[in-house]
Amino acid sequence: MYSVIVVGGGPAGIAAAVAARRRGLSTLLVERYGFLGGMATAGLVTPFMSTLGAGGLYPELIGRLEKWEAMDGRNFDGELTKLVLDEWLTEEGVDLLFHALLTGVKVENGKISSITVAGKGEELELKASYFIDCTGDGDLAALAGVPMNMGRGEDRLCQPMTTCFQLGGVDDELMLSREKLSLLYNKAKAEGRLKNPRENVLWFYTIRPNEIHFNTTRVVGKNPVSIKELTEAELEARGQIAQMFRWLKEEVPAFKDAYILRIATQIGVRESRTIKGAYQLTEEDVLGGRKFLQSIGKCSYPIDIHSPKGEGTTIATLAPGDWYEIPYTTLYNPGFKNLLAAGRCISSTHEAQASLRIMPTCMVIGQAAGLAASLAQADGLSVEQVPVELLQTELKAAGADL
Ligand SMILES: Cc1cc2nc3c(=O)[nH]c(=O)nc-3n(C[C@H](O)[C@H](O)[C@H](O)COP(=O)(O)OP(=O)(O)OC[C@H]3O[C@@H](n4cnc5c(N)ncnc54)[C@H](O)[C@@H]3O)c2cc1C
Numbered sequence: 587m588y589s590v591i592v593v594g595g596g597p598a599g600i601a602a603a604v605a606a607r608r609r610g611l612s613t614l615l616v617e618r619y620g621f622l623g624g625m626a627t628a629g630l631v632t633p634f635m636s637t638l639g640a641g642g643l644y645p646e647l648i649g650r651l652e653k654w655e656a657m658d659g660r661n662f663d664g665e666l667t668k669l670v671l672d673e674w675l676t677e678e679g680v681d682l683l684f685h686a687l688l689t690g691v692k693v694e695n696g697k698i699s700s701i702t703v704a705g706k707g708e709e710l711e712l713k714a715s716y717f718i719d720c721t722g723d724g725d726l727a728a729l730a731g732v733p734m735n736m737g738r739g740e741d742r743l744c745q746p747m748t749t750c751f752q753l754g755g756v757d758d759e760l761m762l763s764r765e766k767l768s769l770l771y772n773k774a775k776a777e778g779r780l781k782n783p784r785e786n787v788l789w790f791y792t793i794r795p796n797e798i799h800f801n802t803t804r805v806v807g808k809n810p811v812s813i814k815e816l817t818e819a820e821l822e823a824r825g826q827i828a829q830m831f832r833w834l835k836e837e838v839p840a841f842k843d844a845y846i847l848r849i850a851t852q853i854g855v856r857e858s859r860t861i862k863g864a865y866q867l868t869e870e871d872v873l874g875g876r877k878f879l880q881s882i883g884k885c886s887y888p889i890d891i892h893s894p895k896g897e898g899t900t901i902a903t904l905a906p907g908d909w910y911e912i913p914y915t916t917l918y919n920p921g922f923k924n925l926l927a928a929g930r931c932i933s934s935t936h937e938a939q940a941s942l943r944i945m946p947t948c949m950v951i952g953q954a955a956g957l958a959a960s961l962a963q964a965d966g967l968s969v970e971q972v973p974v975e976l977l978q979t980e981l982k983a984a985g986a987d988l
Contacts, residue, residue: 588614588681590959591701591714593688596624597945598929598952599720600671601643603680605956605984606718611963613680613956614712616703618687619851622671624722626664626945630750630850632799633660633790638909639884640946641987642953650674658793664848686710688721691729697923698730716924716959716969720952723811724859724931732919733862736811738936743894745856745940746783746806749823752792752799753831754847760840761798764789767838774833782826785897797847801854803827806896810858820853856892856930856943863933864970865915872910872941873902880974881911881988882954882981885947891940902937912942914974917955923968928955950986957981 590606592599595617607613615622625631634648647670651657656666675682683703690702700713719726728734737744762770768786775782784804792799803826808815827849834841870876872889886909889902904910916933917926929948930939942951957980958972982988 588612588712588714589963590614590716590718590956591616591712592718592720592956593701593726594624594720594722594929595622595671596720596722596929597626597948598955599624599718600675601949601952602718602720602928602956603675604643604678605953606959607678607680608984609957609960611960614683614714615675615680616683616686616688616712618685620684621668622675623664623667625854627668628851629854630664630752630848631801631854631945632662632664632750632792634662634946635887635944636660637944637946638886639987640950642950642981642985644946644949645985647674647949656793658791661790661793661799663793688725688729691726693730693922696921698925701726715963716926718955718959719861719925719927719931720929722855722858722930724861724927727861727919727925727927727931728859730922730925732922732925734859735862736859737857738894743807744810744858745892745894746804747808747810747819747823747853747855748801748805749803749820749827749850749853750799750801751827751849752797752847753834753841753844754797755843755845756796756798757840757842758795762838762840770838774837780829780833782830783896785899800830802830804892805853806894810855816853823853824849857936857939860931860939861919861927861933863916863918863927864920865913865933867912867916867932867934867938867942869935869937872938873904875904875908875910878911878913880913880915882914882917882977883912883947883950883986883988884909885912885942885944885950886910887941887944887947889937889940891937912951914954914958914972914977917951917958918969920970923970924962926955926958926969928952953984953986954981957984
């Protein structure tokens with residue numbers, strides 16, 4: 587029996603587990619892969635987008651990555667990140683259970699009594715006083731029966747999925763700007779040599795010379811929580827990588843000697859299910875820079891929507907220097923007494939989620955969820971009863987930028 591079980595070891599889950607453990611709670615983090623990091627490692631999403639309000643545990647992670655020489659500007663090394671996270675969570679005393687896929691949840695009178703995880707033909711029933719859903723897709727909440735939203739209001743379509751990949755052996759001297767490479771790409775697309783609904787090539791440097799990171803495949807119209815459609819999406823995205831790799835080698839001199847260095851373990855999911863919480867954060871809240879009495883964190887990243895249907899990426903920014911706040915009420919559904927959500931599956935519309943989904947903000951939300959669980963545990967409260975002023979005080983004491 588644990589005090590807290592966190593399901594999902596991505597940016598939100600790591601922060602939630604560390605925050606809960608630092609308050610002395612016995613904490614288990616359950617993860618389906620054999621390593622931590624979520625999209626930062628399994629998804630090979632290796633730049634942190636910048637935002638105001640990324641305090642608390644996020645700068646601690648950056649400090650640890652820097653010690654390992656795993657950072658360069660906003661870019662970091664996904665492989666070293668796996669080592670850094672093992673070291674960090676183990677040092678904190680968080681119990682880890684890898685290769686454990688959440689498959690079942692028992693709910694009694696609005697309280698989760700246990701979850702079931704499965705792997706290698708084994709099934710384990712795990713009990714805790716509080717549970718935090720950091721699965722990105724809201725698997726825990728959905729299995730518990732929390733009402734969920736999916737994608738856009740009008741048609742439930744989600745942002746497209748993308749398999750990130752990195753090429754080595756690139757000639758940095760000959761590397762083209764995003765604009766110039768995109769011109770060649772669009773010409774090849776128009777001539778039928780490339781098939782990809784994305785309108786341009788999105789690439790980043792890695793932390794090492796002669797390597798380029800691509801966030802440029804695009805799979806639209808697939809359901810990210812259907813394993814059948816995820817299979818189709820994986821194949822489609824890797825097909826785009828194969829085609830793009832050959833095209834780059836043959837037609838773009840910087841890539842003549844390039845080779846595939848890494849392909850993400852799984853296709854990257856920007857958006858899927860979100861919980862229907864006590865409050866749902868909206869586009870107006872984000873763009874209007876709304877502040878909440880119940881704030882547990884802030885964010886200034888724009889609404890960044892890759893078209894769910896095909897070409898196009900729309901970016902809507904906040905007023906310069908402004909930010910919006912994320913209220914605690916987006917982290918739970920009042921019908922579920924011991925369940926919190928953190929990360930990209932909190933209660934938010936398609937548009938609001940397109941801002942708060944960045945990794946630093948997911949860590950901010952995760953830290954708040956871990957601390958909230960510890961306050962609830964101390965007095966045997968439901969998550970809804972957590973005194974938010976105290977939560978804010980404790981978050982500030984833990985370095986959060988509130
Ligand atoms: C292609 C792409 C590009 C992006 N670009 C950027 C960027 O440049 N910068 C940035 O800051 N953000 C970027 N993002 C957004 C960001 O990476 C994610 O929104 C963020 O990682 C979400 O964090 P999370 O902890 O909520 O979920 P995730 O990172 O998805 O982590 C969820 C974890 O839960 C585990 N899990 C899921 N289901 C189960 C289950 N049933 N049982 C057990 N474990 C489970 C997963 O394996 C994973 O480890 C990008 C996202 C994508 C997909």
